Amino acid sequence: MTTHQSPALTATATEGDTGTAAGVEVLRYSAFTTDPAGGNPAGVVLDAAALDDARMLALAAEVGYSETAFVTAHDTAARRYRLRYFSPLAEVAFCGHATVATAVALATRTGTGELVFDTPAGEIRVDTTEDGGQLRATLTSVPARSHPADEATQVAPTLRALRWSAADLDPALPPQVAFAGNDHLVLAVRSREQLAALDYDFDALHDVMRAHGWTTVHLVHRAAADRLDFHARDPFPVGGVVEDPATGAAAAAFGGYLRTLGLVTEPVRVHLCQGEDMGRPSDLYVDIRPDDDRIRVTGAAVPLPAPAA
Structure with a gap:
């Protein structure tokens, strides 16, 4: 994919010796x-x-x-x-x-x-x-889009890697591959307890994701039937990480997924709670409009101390 850039962009090197390696401040x-x-x-x-x-x-x-x-x-x-x-x-x-x-x-x-x-x-x-x-x-x-996932080649092997079954999924939120910069498989599970107990096969899920070019698998549970608030988890084995505590790219893609399903009939803000099951609670706020395929994702950020030498 081509990178879009301004012709006025200039590159300059940093001097100094800070961060994790000589000459680079992280x-x-x-x-x-x-x-x-x-x-x-x-x-x-x-x-x-x-x-x-x-x-x-x-x-x-x-x-x-x-x-x-x-x-x-x-x-x-x-x-x-x-x-x-x-x-x-x-x-x-x-x-x-x-x-x-x-x-x-x-x-x-x-x-x-x-x-x-x-x-x-x-x-x-x-x-x-x-x-x-x-x-x-x-x-x-970027403009978000979503399309149904293939049951045989995408959903079934992912469920095996997650150690879930098709009966565990929420029929009101069908599996789809959602995009807002990269692809994420969206799977909605009926039970909050099952989402909290996630214990997946790292290598098997890695292989399925690599085969289909997915960045994460976005696993969600709808908090209540009368509102668009969700608990979420995002395995990320293709990045060498078991799980993301907060995934803004998946949140944006999920906003496009909800819009594609026709669940957004007026401007709405969706709250995603992620990371609580791994001890790093996160709050992602997703703004969706029925007349705009771009999704807005809001969050705070705080500095962390550098690791001890």
């Missing part, structure tokens, strides 16, 4: 939380112009979070930045929580307002605000 933020003990940690490198792909991948592996974001070029006056994302195993076209973390890191330094990120998935606009000293970011996704 900031650490937890996104979709106001508590450093919650949310999804992300690495952020605000000046990665001098880093090649191999170095960025190595740094992401060293940091060890599900993703690290790298600003590889910038137009500071226009508040426009080229952004790439790496998991410990591979580059990812789009990552929501690392986008929120990067936006908050930049807003801390340059002030709140709109930022524009040119990513491998396309242009992502992010509005940053401050409320009571807490910085928040709202990203607007």
Whole structure:
């Protein structure tokens, strides 16, 4: 997929010796939380112009979070930045929580307002605000879409890897492959208890996801039939991570899924609770409009201390 970028973007190298490796400063933020003990940690490198792909991948592996974001070029006056994302195993076209973390890191330094990120998935606009000293970011996704998953080749092998059955699924929310920058299989389970007890076959799910090009499997349970609030979990074995505590890209794709199903007839905000079953509670707010295929995802982010040497 082609990266969209502004011709005014410039690349400059960072001097200094901070962070996880000589000459590279790696900031650490937890996104979709106001508590450093919650949310999804992300690495952020605000000046990665001098880093090649191999170095960025190595740094992401060293940091060890599900993703690290790298600003590889910038137009500071226009508040426009080229952004790439790496998991410990591979580059990812789009990552929501690392986008929120990067936006908050930049807003801390340059002030709140709109930022524009040119990513491998396309242009992502992010509005940053401050409320009571807490910085928040709202990203607007690329156009989201969703289509039914194939029962034999996609749903059945995923259920085997999850150790679930078709009877465990919520018939009101059928399996679909949803996209808002990358693909996610959406599966809705009837029981909150079953979602909480998730214990899947890492290698088997990895293989199914690799075969179909999915970034995560977005597992959800509807909190109540009369509202669009959900508990969510996102296995991420293709990134070398058992599970994401908060997945902004999947949240955006899920917003498109709900819109495709016809469940959004007026502007609505959906609340996703994620991470509580792994001890890192996260809050993701998804704004959906029936007349707009772009999805907005909002969350806070807080800095994390650097690890002890």
